[in-house]
Amino acid sequence: MEIDVLEGIFDANEKIARENEALFLKNRVFTVNLMASPGAGKTSLIANTLELLRDRLRIGVIEGDIASSVDAEKLKVYDIPVVQINTGGACHLDANMIRQALDHMDLGALDLLIIENVGNLVCPAEFKLGEALRAMILSVAEGHDKPLKYPLMFSDSQVLVVNKTDLLGLGDFDMEELRRVVLRMNPDIVILELSCRTGDGLPGWADWLYDKTKAF
Amino acid sequence: MEIDVLEGIFDANEKIARENEALFLKNRVFTVNLMASPGAGKTSLIANTLELLRDRLRIGVIEGDIASSVDAEKLKVYDIPVVQINTGGACHLDANMIRQALDHMDLGALDLLIIENVGNLVCPAEFKLGEALRAMILSVAEGHDKPLKYPLMFSDSQVLVVNKTDLLGLGDFDMEELRRVVLRMNPDIVILELSCRTGDGLPGWADWLYDKTKAF
Numbered sequence: 287m288e289i290d291v292l293e294g295i296f297d298a299n300e301k302i303a304r305e306n307e308a309l310f311l312k313n314r315v316f317t318v319n320l321m322a323s324p325g326a327g328k329t330s331l332i333a334n335t336l337e338l339l340r341d342r343l344r345i346g347v348i349e350g351d352i353a354s355s356v357d358a359e360k361l362k363v364y365d366i367p368v369v370q371i372n373t374g375g376a377c378h379l380d381a382n383m384i385r386q387a388l389d390h391m392d393l394g395a396l397d398l399l400i401i402e403n404v405g406n407l408v409c410p411a412e413f414k415l416g417e418a419l420r421a422m423i424l425s426v427a428e429g430h431d432k433p434l435k436y437p438l439m440f441s442d443s444q445v446l447v448v449n450k451t452d453l454l455g456l457g458d459f460d461m462e463e464l465r466r467v468v469l470r471m472n473p474d475i476v477i478l479e480l481s482c483r484t485g486d487g488l489p490g491w492a493d494w495l496y497d498k499t500k501a502f
Numbered sequence: 503m504e505i506d507v508l509e510g511i512f513d514a515n516e517k518i519a520r521e522n523e524a525l526f527l528k529n530r531v532f533t534v535n536l537m538a539s540p541g542a543g544k545t546s547l548i549a550n551t552l553e554l555l556r557d558r559l560r561i562g563v564i565e566g567d568i569a570s571s572v573d574a575e576k577l578k579v580y581d582i583p584v585v586q587i588n589t590g591g592a593c594h595l596d597a598n599m600i601r602q603a604l605d606h607m608d609l610g611a612l613d614l615l616i617i618e619n620v621g622n623l624v625c626p627a628e629f630k631l632g633e634a635l636r637a638m639i640l641s642v643a644e645g646h647d648k649p650l651k652y653p654l655m656f657s658d659s660q661v662l663v664v665n666k667t668d669l670l671g672l673g674d675f676d677m678e679e680l681r682r683v684v685l686r687m688n689p690d691i692v693i694l695e696l697s698c699r700t701g702d703g704l705p706g707w708a709d710w711l712y713d714k715t716k717a718f
Contacts, residue, residue, distance in 0.1 A: 408620065
């Protein structure tokens with residue numbers, strides 16, 4: 287009985303996600319669903335991406351949080367369209383939340399839309415939003431053993447950004463082991479290493495994202 | 503309709519949680535529900551706690567993960583009762599999972615039971631397990647702005663362990679700001695700072711937990 291209801295929720299989400307996807311396609315907006323644990327660096331990566339790409343692409347951001355507008359405030363300085371979604375307790379964004387946020391965004395004026403999901407390695411992976419790219423961040427501070435413990439997000443993302451590489455060597459993070467395990471689960475995933483604090487690797491990420499956006 | 507079903511789930515969980523609680527009381531087992539983001543240091547804190555307290559207390563551990571037995575394996579060296587729960591996708595433990603795990607644990611032989619919840623700052627806070635103490639970890643690498651973004655766990659825990667204090671100064675983590683915000687949300691919470699890597703602050707945590715266990 288309860289499983290039926292859950293299936294209903296997933297089906298309804300899937301349907302709205304497909305409608306969002308059609309809308310993004312029609313407007314030629316490349317949409318990224320950015321997922322990670324709390325504090326892995328989602329907002330920092332977005333800020334750095336804006337810094338590097340806003341002269342070359344028209345970018346909008348949807349910020350997802352359970353409460354507060356802390357993240358949207360941080361992006362104010364960039365003077366781009368930002369919509370904050372407060373889920374009011376829900377641990378992930380869903381396609382219907384995105385549809386409602388799109389009422390406040392002019393898709394015709396965008397090339398790239400970055401959606402920052404709620405900080406959570408679990409539930410966001412289960413709800414498609416209509417995105418063209420599923421991106422996740424793992425921070426070096428979290429440890430290299432996370433793929434085995436949170437398999438869905440690692441197996442379902444198209445790009446894994448390993449952030450906070452400036453912390454490599456301080457703990458026992460094993461990059462080779464991470465790559466080995468992730469590529470076994472998801473052979474096509476692109477793995478990029480960077481540090482939002484030092485800037486190392488950021489141009490590579492920005493160029494990669496620029497090419498993906500232009501090819502859309 | 504869907505809300506009714508959810509309320510049903512929460513009610514059923516509440517009922518089983520109370521039964522677990524009664525069982526812990528009857529057996530005089532002090533039970534800790536340990537919650538945090540992925541990679542904040544839950545398993546490391548448990549390992550260090552075992553190191554410091556296993557000669558003074560009889561300790562058991564229940565490990566909760568979506569998949570794998572990575573964490574339980576890490577605790578093998580301590581030769582204590584460990585039960586691994588795999589939630590098979592669920593983003594939190596619930597009271598019924600704990601009840602089932604207790605079939606594999608001799609409560610009469612324990613003083614302290616530590617339950618490591620699934621790495622997630624959101625959903626675990628919504629499901630009581632029957633615990634006497636709700637403890638959470640925030641790692642310095644996650645940033646001091648998390649209480650505003652994940653309010654339930656911070657307002658509902660009785661102790662906040664700030665881990666990875668060896669990373670203070672490398673980023674912009676503001677401990678005073680964190681304390682101010684958390685204490686405004688939850689004036690009775692105990693905040694302890696430590697580093698599982700350097701060992702700083704661990705004896706203070708162990709002594710505090712020992713006293714709580716003995717007073718139960």
